[in-house]
Amino acid sequence: MVIKTKMTMKDIDWNEIWKELMQESSWSRRRRNGDMTDFWDKRAKHYSESIKRNNHADRIIAKLDIDLDCTILDIGAGPGTLAIPLAKTTKHVTAIDPSSGMLACLKENAMSEGLENITCINKKWEDIEIGSDIAEHDIVLASHSLTMLDIKEALSKMNDVAKRYVYLFSFAGGRMCDYNTLWPKLYGEEYQPGPDYIYLYNVLYRMGIYANVEITNYEHKQQFSNLDDAIAQWKENLDVLTPDAEEVIKSHLSRNLIEEDGALWSKREMSSAMIWWRKKENGNE
Ligand SMILES: C[S@@+](CC[C@H](N)C(=O)[O-])C[C@H]1O[C@@H](n2cnc3c(N)ncnc32)[C@H](O)[C@@H]1O
Known part of the structure; x- marks a missing residue:
């Protein structure tokens, strides 16, 4: 009889580990059912403004074929x-999001740019039916939106609907250190961010998709008009309302924001991962 002493990749259920880490993440535990849709509805306006004031989109789009x-x-x-x-640079975009607040901002942003080639679908990816809700697309992408508990199922559906490429963007390693500092002060426990790119990569590997990975280290910059603006945004980020919580945030931001050109900035070193694969008829290349 051969006794197995070593674990191999095949012995590890990465999908199950992903699910456990998602459920143990600070946000999931705070929300109990893990649904963040109302959080994103409330954050939508500020998020929409903040993305216009950073280089997040340019950095990502430059990498797409x-x-x-x-x-x-x-x-x-x-x-x-x-x-x-x-x-602006492709034929058509289908935008999927369960947050109606986010999609309302998207439609407003599209209108102010005179864009008429975007279709919005107000659903979670898990609830999308290929065929009735959407057809195949050349490029499938998901940027910082991988909240699905059954990530294997979600990735498999992305692969099925892609004609050319799938691109995923996620964090690599630690996240914003402001959460690590503020969460324990506000909620009395360590901040657990949830699984990062390496779990996605391993789930894909077990699915027979041997994806490419590129890690980018960059400075995440966020601009605020003044301290009150920064406090309001961080109260939303952290889902807190009380005056005590506001004091904690104010004291943290007063010490950490940088004044430059008449505005306040948060500047943090971050690592982001792009995972991508080229679609082949029966899997990936
Ligand atoms: C951090 S924002 C990212 C937005 C944009 N992709 C970006 O890179 O700036 C996360 C978005 O993902 C959406 N989202 C979360 N879970 C989702 C799911 N299961 N299916 C589709 N969208 C989801 C949220 O509603 C939210 O609008």
Whole structure:
């Protein structure tokens, strides 16, 4: 009889580990059912303004293999961070998001840019039916929107609906250190951010999709008009309302924001991962 002493990749259920880490994440525990839709509804306006004041979209779009004729499926499109600039340089964008607040901002942003080639679908990716809700798209992308508990199922559906490429954007390692500092002060426990890119990569590997990974280290910059603006946004970010919580946030921000050109800035070193694969008829290349 051969006794197995070593664990291999095949022995690890990465999908199950993803699910456990998602359920143990601070946000999931705070929300109990893990549904963040009302959080994103409330955050939508500020998020929509803040993405116009950072270079997040340019950094991502520069990496995509796109042309004027291609169709894009943007999963968790938010206020159109990527959907708006992509609609200017491609044939059509389908934006999926369960937050009606986010999609209202997206539509407003599209209208102010005179864009008419974006279709919005107000659903979670998990609830989308291929065929009745959407058809195939050349490019499928999901940027910082992978909240699905059954990530294997979600990735498999992305692969099925893609004609050319799937691109995923997620964090690599630690997240914004403001959460690490503020969460324990507000909620009395360590901040658990949820699984990062390496779990996605391993789930894909177990699915027979041998994806590419690129890690980018960059400075995440966020601009605020003044301290009150920064406090209001961070109260939303952290889902707190009480005067005591406001004091904690104010004291943290007063010490950490940087004044430059008449505005206040938060500047943080971050690492982001792009995972992508080229679609082949029966899997990936
Ligand atoms: C952090 S925002 C990212 C928005 C945009 N992709 C970006 O990179 O700026 C996350 C968005 O993903 C959406 N989202 C979360 N879970 C989702 C799901 N299961 N299916 C589709 N969208 C989802 C949220 O409603 C929210 O608008």
